[in-house]
Amino acid sequence: MAQSPDVIYEELFEDVQLSRVFSDSKTFCDSVPTKLTPNEILKLYREEKMKPTFNLSTFIFEYFSIPDTTIIIDMKWTIEEHCRRLWPLLTRTIIKEKYSSLIDVPQSFVVPGGRFREFYYWDTYFTMLGLVRSNEIELLNNMLDNFAYLIRTIGHIPNGNRYYYSGRSQPPFFVLMTELLGQTDKYKIELETEYKFWMKKRAITLDDGSILNRYYDDLSSKPRPEAFLEDTETSHKAHTTDIYAHLRAGAESGWDFSSRWMEDENDLSTIKTADILPIDLNCLLYHLELALGKTMEAKRRRHAIHKYMWSDELKFFTDYNFVKRKQTNQMTLAGLYPVWLNVSTADQAQQVAQQVESLFLRDGGLVTTLSKESTQQWDSPNGWAPLEYIGYRALLQTPGYEKLARTVRQRWMALNERVFKETGKMMEKYDVVDTDKPAGGGEYETQDGFGWTNGVYLEMLHDEKTGL
Numbered sequence: 001m002a003q004s005p006d007v008i009y010e011e012l013f014e015d016v017q018l019s020r021v022f023s024d025s026k027t028f029c030d031s032v033p034t035k036l037t038p039n040e041i042l043k044l045y046r047e048e049k050m051k052p053t054f055n056l057s058t059f060i061f062e063y064f065s066i067p068d069t070t071i072i073i074d075m076k077w078t079i080e081e082h083c084r085r086l087w088p089l090l091t092r093t094i095i096k097e098k099y100s101s102l103i104d105v106p107q108s109f110v111v112p113g114g115r116f117r118e119f120y121y122w123d124t125y126f127t128m129l130g131l132v133r134s135n136e137i138e139l140l141n142n143m144l145d146n147f148a149y150l151i152r153t154i155g156h157i158p159n160g161n162r163y164y165y166s167g168r169s170q171p172p173f174f175v176l177m178t179e180l181l182g183q184t185d186k187y188k189i190e191l192e193t194e195y196k197f198w199m200k201k202r203a204i205t206l207d208d209g210s211i212l213n214r215y216y217d218d219l220s221s222k223p224r225p226e227a228f229l230e231d232t233e234t235s236h237k238a239h240t241t242d243i244y245a246h247l248r249a250g251a252e253s254g255w256d257f258s259s260r261w262m263e264d265e266n267d268l269s270t271i272k273t274a275d276i277l278p279i280d281l282n283c284l285l286y287h288l289e290l291a292l293g294k295t296m297e298a299k300r301r302r303h304a305i306h307k308y309m310w311s312d313e314l315k316f317f318t319d320y321n322f323v324k325r326k327q328t329n330q331m332t333l334a335g336l337y338p339v340w341l342n343v344s345t346a347d348q349a350q351q352v353a354q355q356v357e358s359l360f361l362r363d364g365g366l367v368t369t370l371s372k373e374s375t376q377q378w379d380s381p382n383g384w385a386p387l388e389y390i391g392y393r394a395l396l397q398t399p400g401y402e403k404l405a406r407t408v409r410q411r412w413m414a415l416n417e418r419v420f421k422e423t424g425k426m427m428e429k430y431d432v433v434d435t436d437k438p439a440g441g442g443e444y445e446t447q448d449g450f451g452w453t454n455g456v457y458l459e460m461l462h463d464e465k466t467g468l
């Protein structure tokens, strides 16, 4: 397999990232060499940098083609037209470019937009919801094929199709994608292989013999290339080498980053993702086990989820820290997965829904966590399309909470619509608490486009129009 840019460009990579040639660390990772091969560039760099007139930024712009992020929008479109018309603008086919960090896939795919110029594993499920409502059947089949191809060739679906993402995956939604298109039987072999990946590389056996899973990354000893400067700085604060394992595991979770993983919500260097058994991951694997006919394994996992992750005190599901042997006691929207994927009892579902109504409901939809001061993006005051969708569906399935589900849907859609009216954009995330403010937090600027937001919007619009 081709290598990641940090490996190819050695100290040139580090120098570019640590001296902030680009304001976004991901930009250089996606840049492609022009004029010379990577080896020739590195050799030239070693000679040139000794000269007093050498300028690193000029050098990079001379020998690399820098990716661009513009999306063309037409303010005359309605929000629905915008979402549908954006699919072709977000669709890519790999044009083989030598020395690019993109992982080749055989078919076309949809990217989220902005700095996210490759597909993302869990984003794709929510994007697909909207593609189904847009009747993009060929594209949907292509995307399934790509994932099956990656499982066959790499052994798992990487976080995104970039070599620098290949050590980790993302929340395992492939089974739900195959179900969406009624093709689970066709992809049984690949689903089995994916299951083996999670059970071989991400499973933890607890004292009583229960097996639950965690997020991890096989390249855990170094900073993420796409956040090289940020991770290096965090590691200086942490004074521990396993900080990279926790940061990378956080990226695999899709919740990068969140107070959910942190001991101190104000301090990212206290992140402990790899020590935590997440409720959402284990519900997704339960669902995969059922789809693969692994009834015993699913039964055992369900029992372990109830034993380790249900809190009578909180009336909610939380994550479990297996190193500390205790629940994290963090209430987050991940606690809705057991309701959505039928892991909870009917009584637990009622309690969870009640807590959602009293603690998570805001003017713009559901808030991600109940954090007070965190500046991470997967925290309050932000709301994210995938979690709004899961929350909405979970509530719709819970007797007595259908009205609340529709309120969540209406508030989220209204927020999407208002921001769209003002900016002509669909955003990656929204501030659901102060709906006049743009969402923020995290390690990069809020992006627009945006695959999963458009997908969830079209799906909710369909429900609204059909009177659900």
Ligand SMILES: OC[C@H]1O[C@H](O[C@H]2O[C@H](CO)[C@@H](O)[C@H](O)[C@H]2O)[C@H](O)[C@@H](O)[C@@H]1O
Binding pocket: 026, 112, 116, 120, 121, 122, 123, 159, 224, 226, 227, 251, 252, 253, 254, 255, 256, 257, 444
């Ligand atoms: O560059 C930083 C991180 O960016 C990605 O994470 C965020 O965007 C993804 C695409 O929309 C989304 O799947 C994820 O939930 C977001 O937090 C990327 O997935 C990370 O691996 C990367 O380090």
